[in-house]
Amino acid sequence: xxxxxxxxxxxxxxxxxxxxxxxxxxxxxxxxxxxxxxxxxxxxxxxxxxxxxxxxxxxxxxxxxxxxxxxxxxxxxxxxxxxxxxxxxxxxxxxxxxxxxxxxxxxxxxxxxxxxxxxxxxxxxxxxxxxxxxxxxx
Numbered sequence: 808x809x810x811x812x813x814x815x816x817x818x819x820x821x822x823x824x825x826x827x828x829x830x831x832x833x834x835x836x837x838x839x840x841x842x843x844x845x846x847x848x849x850x851x852x853x854x855x856x857x858x859x860x861x862x863x864x865x866x867x868x869x870x871x872x873x874x875x876x877x878x879x880x881x882x883x884x885x886x887x888x889x890x891x892x893x894x895x896x897x898x899x900x901x902x903x904x905x906x907x908x909x910x911x912x913x914x915x916x917x918x919x920x921x922x923x924x925x926x927x928x929x930x931x932x933x934x935x936x937x938x939x940x941x942x943x944x945x
Contacts, residue, residue, distance in 0.1 A: 844889055849897040855937040863938025866931050875921070878942065885916045891943035901940070905932035 855863075867873075875883040894900045907915070909932050911923035924932075 844892040846892065847894055847900070849895045849900060851896045853896050853898050853901060853937065855896070855941065859934055860938050860941050863934040863936075863941075866935050867938060870924070870927070870935070872935075875919075884919050884921060887939045888942050888944055891940045894940055896937070896940045896943075901933050901936050904936040904939075905929055908932040908935065 876885065876887055878887045880886050881889070890904075894904065906929075907921065908924050909927055909929065910925075911921050913920045927935075
């Protein structure tokens with residue numbers, strides 16, 4: 808009797824905690840669904856060619872990016888259009904975002920963790936970032 812009551816209490820506690828954590832994560836994402844994303848400061852100082860953007864799209868299609876991201880909707884990570892809405896096509900942001908792809912990141916879009924991709928070269932990561940930033944809806 809004691810063991811089953813203890814087990815039941817542990818299960819209720821685990822479900823309650825897990826449910827609340829999941830609920831709060833979802834509510835944090837949906838709290839302001841229509842609030843526009845503010846563009847970070849910085850001048851546009853990179854104008855990628857069509858060939859570079861095409862290469863970035865191809866690199867992305869062969870990567871695992873779409874496991875966590877979608878182009879227009881949030882999946883596990885932010886939508887690519889939301890990333891483009893936040894960051895200008897600026898050489899400093901391109902380098903920072905490329906490093907985040909390679910090294911991984913956490914905290915820029917909530918508690919979601921982006922795993923590292925050490926096999927991606929810096930040049931390819933920057934090309935992929937330029938493609939993503941080109942998706943800005945303006």
